[in-house]
Amino acid sequence: MSESTTRLNVFKTYKLYVGGKFPRSESGRVYEVTDSKGKWLANAPLSSRKDARDAVVAARKAFGGWSGATAYNRSQILYRIAEMLEGRREQFVREVGDAEGLSKSKAAAVVDAAIDRWVWYAGWTDKIGQVVGGANPVAGPFFNLSTPEPTGVVAVVAPQESSFLGLVSVIAPVIATGNTAVVIASEKAPLPALSLGEVLATSDLPGGVVNVLSGKASEMGPHLAAHQDVNAIDLAGAGEALAKELEIAAADNLKRVLRPQPVDDWSADPGTSRMTAFLETKTVWHPTGSLGASGSSY
């Protein structure tokens, strides 16, 4: 017997990431995940609508704290995610390579781009307010100020092809501005997303801010789109027919919907559009104070 066979294989049980914990699917189901050539890699949980419901509850619970955290604090946490990913670079290079059929060097480039993406959005948390908010000129003795506010709980159908860079590129802008997210990972290649959950759990990110589900977008999507307590939905990874169905279901409680846009290259400069898609504008009026000769403005 050779050296390599004397040790038993230790397979990894991939689990969901919901509310800061790692549960199995409520349904008890799993499905086989293969690499790009059809070789079995692992079993991933096949989440049910109840997992999605639980994830929304967790996301709603986390929203107050996360949206109330200072932009500076959110920035530090997003940067911390990049730091943690850096430490587990090898694992993600392997998982992304398997999932997308990339060579080691190409997979490494993808992981690097994903880490840089966290850093990029970490920088934006305390700057987006200045870009999309500001003081408005009004005809009266008032300061009139607009500030961006997070929309709330955002359901995200992650990109199907780009299992890691695409995933990070849709999660980071959602949470950078203070939203919380329920993410349906790529159905074919969910393993990098499930492993990302482990990174998020060790990055000081409060439990429930990001919830990762694996399984069929066609199964959970309609329930999330119709859910009255989900404020917005990002359809990045939904096919044309599914996207249409979800958009109709989302109309019921006037959810914000970000329609799928063709992305050739996830590593390109993402701009701010994914952040502004999930922001509301709050405008406050404040008296300027004395009006001079007439006395007071009150």
Add this chain to the structure above:
Amino acid sequence: MGVTGRYARRYARVVTMPTTLTAFADVTTSDSALRRFLHGLPGVDAVGLEARAAALGTRSIKTTAKAYAIDLAISMIDLTTLEGADTPGKVRALAAKAVHPDPTDRTTPMTAAVCVYPDMVATAKAALNGADVKVASVATAFPAGRAALPVKLADTRDAVAAGADEIDMVIDRGAFLAGRYLETYELIKAVKEACVREDGTAARLKVIFETGELSTYDNIRRASWIGMLAGADFIKTSTGKVGTNATPANTLLMLEAVRDFKAQTGIQIGVKPAGGIRTTKDAIKFLVLVNETAGEDWLTSEWFRFGASSLLNDLLMQRQKLSTGRYSGPDYVTVD
């Protein structure tokens, strides 16, 4: 063998169990007789009780059965506000919610009652404006019960005079734990008399044991019997003001007590778990306990109540999910 026979035989080893209420008169003649009777009750198998309660909590109640259970649970709620900060406005809002729990769906049943402090009874009564929702009032120096007897009785009479349909009294846990069982019994009897209105009718009396402070399951069984013997219409787990409130196990134990009492005397007594029941899932577990322990006779708001406030919102959200197919959210129920 009939149910009566079975229990009579079970208890027979310890004491000779009377079979009518008048026959129980003996056990309340003196402190020592009452103690002999209560300590003669069979001890509670704590592990078995908890296992039984847990096992009954695993039933899967779905679709039409769930819809029925949700409506039943809503109709059993004593919608409660017992805060130092209660204002007349808050009580009026609560009363409006009790009458129309879900204003967007008029098929939603009304709750059984609103439960308030005695000084808010008149406000609640006026706000309900004749609707078929009872007004329950806590009394007898709720929640601690640390006041002199005349004060407790005056508290009760005030609430009844203000129009309370039901009185939720607390027992003196200090006296009970010190072993002064007859004093506890006499207190309940005195309050029961204070519940009588001028026209001879009486407010229904719920007796709160505060099970979280009674330490043992044996004590809960003894307290239940004291309450039932003294003429309680309902026995209630807790005030909602201590760490441990209603649990499936202590409610199961009290359901067994009322079942046995009915088997012995033919008198039916209600049960009200209160505090800590927040989700539809929990509420349905309690309904299963009722059905499997006391039986269908108790599955009405006449004989089983939930003391709760936030539970109603969860029931309404689940109800909306069943009727629309969409998951609902806290934005679609009132904040209270």
